[in-house]
Amino acid sequence: MFKRSNSVDLFTNKIMDFMSDDFILVENDCLVVDAIEELRKSKKSTIIINKNKKVLGIITEKDILKRVAFKADLKTTVNQVMTADVKFVYEDDLLFHAVGKMRKLNVNHLPVLDMEKNVLGMIQMNSALAAEIGEIMNQIDGMTYDEEDASGLIRIKKEQINIAEQMLSRNVYPGDICYLLSFLNNVIYRRAIRLAEKRVGEKNIIKNIPNYSVIVMGSGGRMESFLHPDQDNGIIYDENTSEDPKKVDLYFEELAKDFTKTLDDCDIPFCKGDLMASNPLWRKNLKDWKSQVSNWLNNHAPQDMRNIDMLYDFRSVYGKNELAEELRKHINEKLQEKKLLKFLYFSEEDSDAAIGFFGQFILEKNDEENIGLLNLKHTGTLPLVESIRLYSIKNKITKISTFERLDELNNLGVLTNDETDFFKNAHRFMSSILLKNQVERSKKNLVIKNFINPKNLLEREKKVLKIYLKKIKELKSKVRVDIGEEYF
Structure with a gap:
C-alpha cells in the first residue's frame, strides 16, 4: 500500500x-x-x-x-x-x-x-x-488555535494555501495534498462543533442529548477536497425516548446553525444547494434516515437519486461513528437491488469529460464569469470519480476514497493493472493542475475556483490532459453499457 x-x-x-x-x-x-x-x-x-x-x-x-x-x-x-x-x-x-x-x-x-x-x-x-x-x-x-473561539480555525484555513504551495514545490502527490486539506477541514469541523455544543448547551433545550454523528459528504467524505470547498454535511442522531422529539430536533437544528455559521466564518462557505445539517432533509435520527433513504431508492425519481448520489460518499467527522456506519450498511444493502444502479447512473449521466469528438477541449459557454474556461473538476475529475463509484457499488465495494476503490476493482479483476494505473495518474495529473491554479489565484487575491484556462498550460500538459479526458469519456460510455443500459 x-x-x-x-x-x-x-x-x-x-x-x-x-x-x-x-x-x-x-x-x-x-x-x-x-x-x-x-x-x-x-x-x-x-x-x-x-x-x-x-x-x-x-x-x-x-x-x-x-x-x-x-x-x-x-x-x-x-x-x-x-x-x-x-x-x-x-x-x-x-x-x-x-x-x-x-x-x-x-x-x-x-x-x-x-x-x-x-x-x-x-x-x-x-x-x-x-x-x-x-x-x-x-x-x-501559525495553525495553533485557542479553545474558546474560532480565530485559530480561521488561521488553519488560511494556512492551507501555504501548505499546498510548499507540498507542490516538493512534488508531494496531489492526492496526499487533497487528503491533508480534507483532514484539516475536519479539524475545523470538530472544533466548530465543540464550540457549538457549548453555546447551544447554554440554551437548555434538552437535558439528555442523544449520541450523534456529524457527517461530511462528497469530496470531503472521500478525503479528496481541493482548496475552498463549500459545506456538504448532515447529522445522524440516536432516538431519544426520554425527550420530546421536536425539542431533540430543535437542539440539533440550533447546533447545526451554529457550527455551519462558524464554518462559513472560517471560509468553508455555506452550500448554495443547502446541502447542510441546518436543512431538515439532512438532519434526522437514524430510523428516519433509513426510512428517507429507502423512500428515495424505492421512488428512484431523478431528485431522489441525486440526493443518494450526493449522500453516498460520506464519512463521520465527529461523534458516534457507529451511527454513520449503520446508515452506510443500510444504503449499500438497498443498492444491491440491481435495478437501482441504472437510476443512479441516470442521475450522473450529464456529467462527462470536457473533450469533443475532434479532440478539442469543451469550454464553458453559459457561465458569464467563466466563459472560455475549462471546469477541470466537474468535467474532469468528477466523471472519473462517479464512474469508479458506480462500479464499486455494483461490485459491493464499501471503500470511500477513489484510489481505494480503484485498488479494490483491480483486485476483483474489474480493472486491469494498466487501467488502474492510468486512472490513478489521470486523477493525480488533473488534481495537480487544479491545485496549482488555485494556489496561484489565491496568491493574486483572486477567487479560488475549479476552472482553468487551458491556454496557460504547456503544450505537453495540453496533450496529456486530452489523453486523460478522452479515456475518461470512454469510461463513461462503458459505464452506460455495463450499468446504465444493463437492465433495459
Missing part, C-alpha cells in the same frame, strides 16, 4: 497514537508528600489533580523542584501548590496541534482528555517532536 509523505503524516497523526501513561491521578485533598511518594514508586513524572473526576490542576517534576520542595510542609495538600487552569488537548486532536500548543504555552506536558474530560494520557514535547519535521514548525505555530 502507498505510504503517505512525512509532511502529510505530521498533520494527520492523532495525539492518541503518541500519548503516554507518564502521570498519576490524585484527589485535590491529597497530601503533597503522599503524592510525591506515589510518583516516585510508580516512576512517573507528572501529578494530575482531580475533583469529582474533573481535572483541577497539574504538578510536574519541574514544579516539584522549583516550588513544592521549598514551600510545602507535611500538611500541604496538592491543591495548594498545583498549577490550576490546566491546558489540555483531546484524544482525537492532531499531533501538530499539541506541538503548537506546547510551544505557545512554553510547557513540555499536556494532559490528553476524552470528550467527557476524563484523563487518558499525557503528550510530551520530546515524543511529539520525534514524530514531526522541523522545517514546517512555523506552519504549526
Whole structure:
C-alpha cells in the first residue's frame, strides 16, 4: 500500500497514537508528600489533580523542584501548590496541534482528555517532536488555535494555501495534498462543533442529548477536497425516548446553525444547494434516515437519486461513528437491488469529460464569469470519480476514497493493472493542475475556483490532459453499457 509523505503524516497523526501513561491521578485533598511518594514508586513524572473526576490542576517534576520542595510542609495538600487552569488537548486532536500548543504555552506536558474530560494520557514535547519535521514548525505555530473561539480555525484555513504551495514545490502527490486539506477541514469541523455544543448547551433545550454523528459528504467524505470547498454535511442522531422529539430536533437544528455559521466564518462557505445539517432533509435520527433513504431508492425519481448520489460518499467527522456506519450498511444493502444502479447512473449521466469528438477541449459557454474556461473538476475529475463509484457499488465495494476503490476493482479483476494505473495518474495529473491554479489565484487575491484556462498550460500538459479526458469519456460510455443500459 502507498505510504503517505512525512509532511502529510505530521498533520494527520492523532495525539492518541503518541500519548503516554507518564502521570498519576490524585484527589485535590491529597497530601503533597503522599503524592510525591506515589510518583516516585510508580516512576512517573507528572501529578494530575482531580475533583469529582474533573481535572483541577497539574504538578510536574519541574514544579516539584522549583516550588513544592521549598514551600510545602507535611500538611500541604496538592491543591495548594498545583498549577490550576490546566491546558489540555483531546484524544482525537492532531499531533501538530499539541506541538503548537506546547510551544505557545512554553510547557513540555499536556494532559490528553476524552470528550467527557476524563484523563487518558499525557503528550510530551520530546515524543511529539520525534514524530514531526522541523522545517514546517512555523506552519504549526501559525495553525495553533485557542479553545474558546474560532480565530485559530480561521488561521488553519488560511494556512492551507501555504501548505499546498510548499507540498507542490516538493512534488508531494496531489492526492496526499487533497487528503491533508480534507483532514484539516475536519479539524475545523470538530472544533466548530465543540464550540457549538457549548453555546447551544447554554440554551437548555434538552437535558439528555442523544449520541450523534456529524457527517461530511462528497469530496470531503472521500478525503479528496481541493482548496475552498463549500459545506456538504448532515447529522445522524440516536432516538431519544426520554425527550420530546421536536425539542431533540430543535437542539440539533440550533447546533447545526451554529457550527455551519462558524464554518462559513472560517471560509468553508455555506452550500448554495443547502446541502447542510441546518436543512431538515439532512438532519434526522437514524430510523428516519433509513426510512428517507429507502423512500428515495424505492421512488428512484431523478431528485431522489441525486440526493443518494450526493449522500453516498460520506464519512463521520465527529461523534458516534457507529451511527454513520449503520446508515452506510443500510444504503449499500438497498443498492444491491440491481435495478437501482441504472437510476443512479441516470442521475450522473450529464456529467462527462470536457473533450469533443475532434479532440478539442469543451469550454464553458453559459457561465458569464467563466466563459472560455475549462471546469477541470466537474468535467474532469468528477466523471472519473462517479464512474469508479458506480462500479464499486455494483461490485459491493464499501471503500470511500477513489484510489481505494480503484485498488479494490483491480483486485476483483474489474480493472486491469494498466487501467488502474492510468486512472490513478489521470486523477493525480488533473488534481495537480487544479491545485496549482488555485494556489496561484489565491496568491493574486483572486477567487479560488475549479476552472482553468487551458491556454496557460504547456503544450505537453495540453496533450496529456486530452489523453486523460478522452479515456475518461470512454469510461463513461462503458459505464452506460455495463450499468446504465444493463437492465433495459
